[in-house]
Amino acid sequence: MDASNSRVQSVGQTEINWDKLDKTKFYVVGAGLFTGVTVALYPVSVIKTRLQVATKETAERNAFSVIRGILKTDGIPGLYRGFGTVITGAIPARIIFLTTLETTKIAAFKMVEQFNLAEPTQAAIANGLAGMAASLSSQAVFVPIDVISQKLMVQGYSGHAKYSGGLDVVHKVLKSDGVRGLYRGFGLSVVTYSPSSAVWWASYGSSQRVIWKFLGHGNGLQEAPPSQPTIVAVQAAGGIIAGATASCITTPLDTIKTRLQVMGHDQKRSSAMQVVKQLVKEDGWKGLYRGLGPRFFSMSAWGTSMILTYEYLKRLCAKDV
Template sequence: MDAAQSHRGSLGQTEINWDKLDKSKFYVVGAGIFTGLTVGLYPISVVKTRLQVATKEAVEKDAFSVIKGLLRTDGIPGLYRGFGTVITGAIPARIIFLTALETTKVAAYRMVEPFKFSEPTQAAVANGIAGMCASLCSQAVFVPIDVVSQKLMVQGYSGHANYKGGLDVVRQVLKVDGIRGLYRGFGLSVMTYSPSSAVWWASYGSSQRVIWRLLGQGSEHEGQVPSEGTIVMVQAAGGIFAGATASCITTPFDTIKTRLQVMGHEKRPTAKQVVKMLISEDGWTGFYRGLGPRFFSMSAWGTSMILAYEYLKRLCAKDE
C-alpha cells in the first residue's frame, strides 16, 4: 500500500485523492460552486476590512453599525463593494490553490510517513505543509486582487478616497507606485495567509481524525462505511474548529496588512508605524480589530468551503 492510500487510514471511505478526480469537471464545476460561496459570504469580508481600518474618530466601530451605515448609504450593493474585482481574480487564484494543495498533500504524506506519527499528527503535518505551499503559490494572483478590492471596500469610509471602480484603482496605484503598488503588503500577506492556510488545513486534517476516533471509526473499523450525513457533520465540525484556530492566531497580521494596503499614498506608513498607531489607539487589543467578523468569516468560509470542496470531489470522482 503506497503513501497516498495508507494516509487515508480510518478515513479510507471518505477521502478522494487527486488521481481519482476528473480534472476538467473539477475545475468547471468548482468555479461555479466557489463563485456562489463568494456571493453569499463576501459582505463579511467588507465589514471585517472596514473595522480594521477604522480610526479613533470613526462613528461605526462595530459590525452592526458598519452594516447599517453601508445599507443606509448604498443599500445592498454597499455590502458588495469590490466584488467584481474579487470574482475576476478568485477563479484563477482558486485553481492554482486547489491544484497545489492536492498535489502537495500527496507528496507531504509520503514525506512524513517514515516518521511513524500518529494518524492525527500525520494528517496535521501533511495538510499543514500542503496548505502553506498552496497559499504561497496563489499569492502572486491574490495580493493585487486583495489590494484593489480592499480599497474599494473602504472607499469614502474614515477618510479614504473614492474610486470609479476596480480599473480606476489599478490606474491610480500604477500611476503613483507602479507595479510595486499592487503588491503592497505582499510580505505581510504571505505571513498572514500562508501560516493561516497551514494552521487551517492542519487543524482540519487532524481534528477530523480525532472526531472519527471519538465516533468509533478508527482503523479497526475500516470496513464500516459512515453515512453521508455523518461524513458531512464531521467535515463541518472540522471546518469550524480550523476556522476558530486560524483566526485567533493570524488576525494581528491581517489587521496590519489590511491597513498597509488601504492607506492613502500621501500617508505611506511602514509596518512598524502601523503597529505603533494601533497600540497608541487601542493598546494591544488594536491588533484584534475585526476579530469577531474575521472569526465568523473564517469559520463560515472554512466550513462552507470545505463542505462544498468535499462535495465537489465526490461529484467529480472518476468511476472505478
C-alpha cells in the same frame, strides 16, 4: 494502491485523491460552486475590512454599526463593493491553490509516514505543509486582487478615496506607486496567509481524524463505513475548528496588512511597525484584534462552507472506476 495513497484515503474512504478526479469537471464545476459561496459570504469580508481600517474618530466601532452605515449610504450593493474584482481574480488564484494543495498533500503524506507518527499528527503535518505551499503559490495573483478589492471596500469610508471601479484603482495605484503598489503588503500577506493556511489545513486534517476516532471509526470498533450525513457533519466540525484556530492566531497580522494595503495615495507611507504603534496608541494591544469577531465568523463560515463545497465537488468529480 501504495501505502501513502491508502493513508490519504483512510477514515472510511471519506477522502478522494487528486488522481481520482476528473480535472476538467473539477475546475469548471468548482468555479460555479465557489462563486456561489463567495456571493453568500462576501459581505462579512467588507465588514471585517472596514473595522480594521477605522480610525479612532470613526463612529462605526462594531460590526452592527458598520452594517447600518453601509445600508444607509449605499444599500445592499454597498456590502458587495469590490466583488467583481474578487470574482475575476479568484478563479485563477483558486485553480493554482487547489492544484498545489492536492498535489503537495500526497507528497507530504509520503514524506511524513516514514516517521511512524500518530495519524492525526501525520495529517496535521501533511495538510499544514500542503496548505502553506498552496497559499504561497497563489499569492502572486491574490495580493493585487486583495489590494484592489479592499480599496473598493473602504472607499469614501473614514477619509479613504473614492473610485469608479477596479480599473480606476489599478490606474491610480500604478500612477502613484507603479507595479509595486499592487503588491503593497505582499510580505505581510505571505506571512499572514501562508501560516493561516497551514494552521487551517493542519487543524482540519487532524481534527477530522480525532473526531472519527472518537466516533469509533478507524480503530477497529466499527467496520461499517460512516453514513453520508455523518461524513458531512464531521467535515463541517473540522472546518469550524480550523477557522476558529486560524483566526485567533493570525488576526493581528491581517489587521496590519489591511491597513497597509488600503492606505491612500496622498497619505504618508507607513511601515508595519508604525501601523502597530498607531493601533496600540488608539486602542491598546486589543487594537491588533480589530475585526476579530467578523474575522472569526468569516474564517469559520468561509472555511466550513468552502470545505463542504470542496468535499462535495470532489465527490461529484470523482472518476468512475
